[in-house]
Amino acid sequence: MFDLWRVGFIRKPLAHVLRPEGLDVANVVWLPESPRDFQFVADPFGIERGGVLTVFVEAFDYRVRRGEIHYFQYNQADVLIAKGVALAEPFHLSFPSLIEEGGELYMLPEGYKSGALTLYRCxxxxxxxxxxxxxxDVPAIDAAVTHFGGRWWMFHALPGPEDRAMRELHVAWADSLMGPWTPHTANPVRSGLADCRPGGTPFEQYGVLYLPVQDCAEGYGRRIRLLRLDVLEPDHFEATEVRRFEPEGVLEGYADGLHTLSGLGNVTFIDVKSLNQSPSEGLIRTQYKLRRLFRMNGPRKEAA
Structure with missing residues (x-):
């Protein structure tokens, strides 16, 4: 079975999800479906500039098992006008969260296989x-950064055995975006598969900070839970779940997961999942294993 994701956006601020009616799924504009049943785009983040909305996504191909950051651009009529590669590295990239600071635009993609968390400037x-x-200097996963209460805060997961990346929430703080970043004294501040892995953009409403997290108790990225951060200090953390967002009824054929809820300015971004059985799945897995074996055992230069 392959996880296949589909990305959409809603032209409303992220905080609209706090209204009684919740997420406005009736007005989602969907990015094109991936052209192959072994490729997908997910983890949407975006920004609107000069009347053009740019959506950054993880573009993943099961044949190479490596993600790149691609972009899709829409005009004010929500017509796709351009697309391309935004960022590619020798290692896997995903979760291209965006940060505006000091007149600059930054991207903080997940690149945990590099062994570190690296900030990129546009x-x-x-x-x-x-x-x-x-x-x-640790391989942080799905790191979400925001400025709140006079400090910069980062919410992230860490890789490890027994699904550690899905069952622990870690926090770090700094006085400047560039750091140094200090781990929270109570890390992991939250444990359990249901509400720990970050799932999008932290956002503030009426002086209160909210954090979307993934519910992975029934499988990776099953739904989004929204946490209200009641206490956020370098040595104290308390949070309360205030809402859940289910994938059912959002997009036909994609009712198996919803694991990103992000936003910037007047646009909200989501993705939904379909568990897909592909007739080419066996061949794709074999090709990937052969490529990996060749890389491990390929020709090597002899020492001079």
Missing amino acids: VRFPDHWEPVQTLL
Whole structure:
């Protein structure tokens, strides 16, 4: 079985999900379906500039098991006008969260296989980004950063055995986006498969900070839970779940998961999942194993 994701956006601020009616699924604009049953796009984040909405996503191909950051651009009539590659590295990339600070635009993608968490600065929008700072010397997963209460805060997961990346929430704080970043004294501040892995953009409403997290108790990215952060200090953390967002009824054929709820400005982004049985699945897995074996056992240069 393959997880296949589909990305959509809603032209409303992220905080609209707090209204009694919740997420406005009736007005989602969906990005095109992936052209192959072994590819998908997920983890949407985006920004609107000059009347053009740019959606950044993880673009994943099961044949190589490595993600890149791609972009899709829409005009004000929600017509797709451009797409391309925004950022690619030798290692897997996903979760391209965006940060605006000091007149600059930054991207903080997950690249945990690099062994660190690296911040990228936009040199030419939307397809030229350069690494500017290592924020953490640990392979943080799905790191979400926000400025709240006079400090910068980061929410992330860490890899490890027994699904650690889905069952522990870690926090770090800093006085500057560039750091240094200090781990929370109570890490992991929250444990359990139901409400720990970050799932999008932290957002503030009426002086209160909210954090979307993934519910992985029934499987990876099953639904989004929204936490209200009641206490957020370097040595104290308390949170309360205030809402859940289910994938059922959002998009026909994609009722198996919903694991991103993000937003910037007047746009909200989501993704939904379909568990897909592909007739080419066996061949794709075999090809991937052969490529990996060749890389491990390929020709090596002899020492001089």
